[in-house]
Amino acid sequence: MKHPLFAKIAALAAVGMLLLFGLGLIEDVVRDRQLYRSAAAHGVAQSLAGPQTLIGPLVHSACVESWDETVGTGAERRTEERRREFLLTAPPERLQVQSAALMQERARGLHKVHAYTLKAHLTAQWPDLAALRPEGTVRGSRMQCGAPILMLAVQDARGIRAAQVDVDGSAQVLRPGTFHPVYSRGLHAALPEGLRHREGVLTAALDLELVGTERLAIVPLGGTTEVQMQSTWPHPSFAGRFLPSEREVGDGGFTARWRLSSLATTAQQDIAKGRAVCDAPEDGGDRCADSFSVAFVDPVNPYTLSDRATKYGVLFIALTFVAVGLFELMSNGPHAPPLRGSLPPEGAAFSSWGGPATKRLRVHPVQYLLVGSALCSFFLLLVSLSEHLPFGLSYALAAGACVLLLGYYASHMLGGRWRGLPFGAGIALLYGLLYGLLQLEQTALVVGAVALFAVLAAVMVLTRKVDWYGLAARRMPVQEVAA
Secondary structure (H helix, E strand, C coil): CCCHHHHHHHHHHHHHHHHHHHHHHHHHHHHHHHHHHHHHHHHHHHHCCCCEEEEEEEEEEEEEEEEEEEECCHHHCEEEEEEEEEEEEECCCEEEEEEEEEEEEEEECCEEEEEEEEEEEEEEEEEECHHHCCCCCCCCCEEEECCCEEEEECCCHHHEEEEEEEECCEEECCEECCCCCCCCCEEEEECCHHHHCCEEEEEEEEEEEEEEECEEEECCCCCEEEEEEEECCCCEEEEECCCCCEEEEECCEEEEEEEEECCCCCHHHHHHCCCECCCCHHHHHHHECCCEEEEECCCCCHHHHHHHHHCCHHHHHHHHHHHHHHHHHHCCCCCCCCCCCCCCCCCCCECCCCCECCCCCCCCHHHHHHHHHHHHHHHHHHHHHCCCCCHHHHHHHHHHHHHHHHHHHHHHHCCCHHHHHHHHHHHHHHHHHHHHHHHCCCCHHHHHHHHHHHHHHHHHHHCCCCCHHHHHHCCCCCCCCCC
16 A cells, blocks of 8 residues: 555545445435325325226126025024125126327426326127026025116226216216225116016117326226227336237327237136236236236436436446546556556656656546546436426536536646547537437447447557556656646
């Protein structure tokens, strides 16, 4: 540690730890703002409507089977009535859904939440309602069943704006609730009792306008289920147990189609057993009913982008320190690096490049700390400005301010503006590369890896003739450049 080189390395390590601590604090700020946004989204959902799930149309009927049973013996012998309550359900043999989701932006304070208005036309067909004809389990029992009920369940009934239904071409009166013991939120229409024993196809057509936020899920209840959905939202995230069989995604929105058979899904059995529809069915195992969903995510929202940007903070600082070190190393002489083992004559002042020098550039660890602090402040500026301005403009303002500051400071730190200008240009290039990475969704990793490899290759080429042992061996008086 007596050699200045080792002391400087130790000082730079301490500077790096301080900057990593600062970056950690900034990441905490970004995460806090994300939590505030989540709280805002929850507040909008509480006031408007939350994520929605469609279950149905489905026909069900509540039944009670009763019978008399003799208990006891002798004088204590008596007859008691026994009862069994059960629910009969008839899922459609064919279910078709035509839907369009119109996006709306809602704000709570500084935070924006994406809501949608779904306009859907659902057509369901039953070959008959034989599934609603009760069968007794005890000989001589009495059977009583309520009227068949056509229901459509949703996750948040506050989002229902309008609905109408026709059954076999006849308009039916819709009422709130479903009378289902598990999926109780939604709407229903009471059907004539005669439909239970009628032979022939039953067709129900339902038009629905539904408001929700962030996600829409559908349970494929039909023997065959066909769903077509379109929206102007360009960043859909398809999830659930089934992905679309066809989809088209572009800048103008998306169109998706699902075609499912009851042979491929247990949705009918799951709903008959009253299983919940989970937000992440892949994590719920057999406890969740089969469903598929579309999430209207925003991959370029300012908090997500700011969080992604701060993850590159360590790389930014490392590359900048490497750039400063290269300037410090290569600005000390105009000639080729010295051969290993060549030492200057006693009392002579030589640069690290082997030529005579009257002035040697040295950058103090405090100057490294100030440069790193300026880089860290960029991420804080970015997240604060993006809450009030579009992300692209916020990025340009924050990056421009940091580039001007670092270019101005580097012109003094490196001993001249002709050294500061290339340094500032390099920082601007780094910010441009980062912005490009933030806009990429699928190729960000490969582009970042190639760019990092290119930077490493450039450093290796520039320092290929440097005699590192010679640098460590020199102990000479030098004149330090004032910052």
